[in-house]
Amino acid sequence: MKLTVLGSTGSIGVSTLDVVSHVNASGAQDIQIVALIAGRNVELLIEQALQFRPKIAVIQDVTKYGALKSGLAGTGIEVACGDAEVEMAASRKVDRVMAAISGTCGLLPTMAAVDAGNDILLANKEAMVCAGPIMKARAEKNGVRIIPVDSEHNALLQCWDASNRVERITLTASGGPFRTSTLQEMRIATPDQALAHPNWAMGAKNSLDSATMMNKGLELIEAVYLFDIPQTQIDVLIHPQSIVHSLVSYIDGSVLAQMGSPDMKTPIAYALSVPDRLPTDVKRLNLAELARLDFEEPDDEKFPALRLARKAADAGPLGTSVFNAANEAAGQAFLEKRCGFLDISSLVDQSLTQALDRSNNEMPHSISSIEDVLQVTACVERWISDKALV
Helix, strand or coil: CEEEEECCCCHHHHHHHHHHHHHHHHCCCCCEEEEEEECCCHHHHHHHHHHHCCCEEEECCHHHHHHHHHHCCCCCCEEEECHHHHHHHHCCCCCEEEECCCCHHHHHHHHHHHHCCCEEEECCHHHHHHHHHHHHHHHHHCCCCEEECCHHHHHHHHHCCHHHCEEEEEEEECCHHHCCCCHHHHHCCCHHHHCCCCCCCCCHHHHHHHHHCHHHHHHHHHHHHHHCCCHHHEEEEECCCCCEEEEEEECCCCEEEEECCCCCHHHHHHHHHCCCCCCCCCCCCCHHHHCCCCCECCCCCCCCHHHHHHHHHHHCHHHHHHHHHHHHHHHHHHHCCCCCCCHHHHHHHHHHHHHCCCCCCCCCCCCCCHHHHHHHHHHHHHHHHHHCCC
């Protein structure tokens, strides 16, 4: 199998290469890395390139190009930098592309991979949220499979049997670092507190999204698009142990759940091999040792993100694109201490209301192209910049 990794130095990228290394060493399959693409972490990219020997290594940050070129001099590995080269590398023909560049900035490289006819291992949920129908249409046109990597959607895929008539699906959420906090404690929360996830090792954006439960809002929308299911048939449960990753309920009362240790190597390995399975070094689940599994309803007052995600999903592609853009911009404002933690949801709510006002001529009234998505994103970023002032 030939594989390209978009976002190789992020948490998903690192786990992907760990899986590849383990699989290759086991002899279960021969996975060849064709391209490694990273944002700014040139030191780790060089280390990865020296180990996996891709045909090309690309750093998005042009100021890091000299270091990359020097670090890989004499290896025969092609090096490049900048946004255009990221897209060019993503469009190289391979069997599968791990799309793990976090946020909307991963949209264009992912679409380049789709247009090249590469199967997509989708870890970049934001790309599906802001441009789901467009991405799916272009994937169908190019004969491309979109295979979810997020643990929840990967779990749904493992339990999914549309022929047996799905009744509902349930996404689980850890509850993040503020599951037991009061509203007052959340109001004065710091970025460091928000990024301290109890179960998962993730980058700053995904960790913050977990703290606000915006990640579950994004995942709800992603499920709507990936599985063609209305948001009214999607439930969310808080499950602090992060052992049950999702559940699928059928019309006969059967419920299928996918379980496993909270380690992204499992869904990554399944995405690489579906419908087969590959060996991993993930810690095996011991239910007797675990002893109990807890579930509870989300608190809508503390975590309004789910309500906002449902509102966005009901509004269609414009609503989901605005939801994604507003969450990114408001989350960044919080990390830069330009707004409070609870202001994130408030800013997303205000942006949705403003965008869905048909008398507003600042942005498209519908989403029919990637250009529309980018225009919506830029417009929402301006709104948030004006509003997010402490």
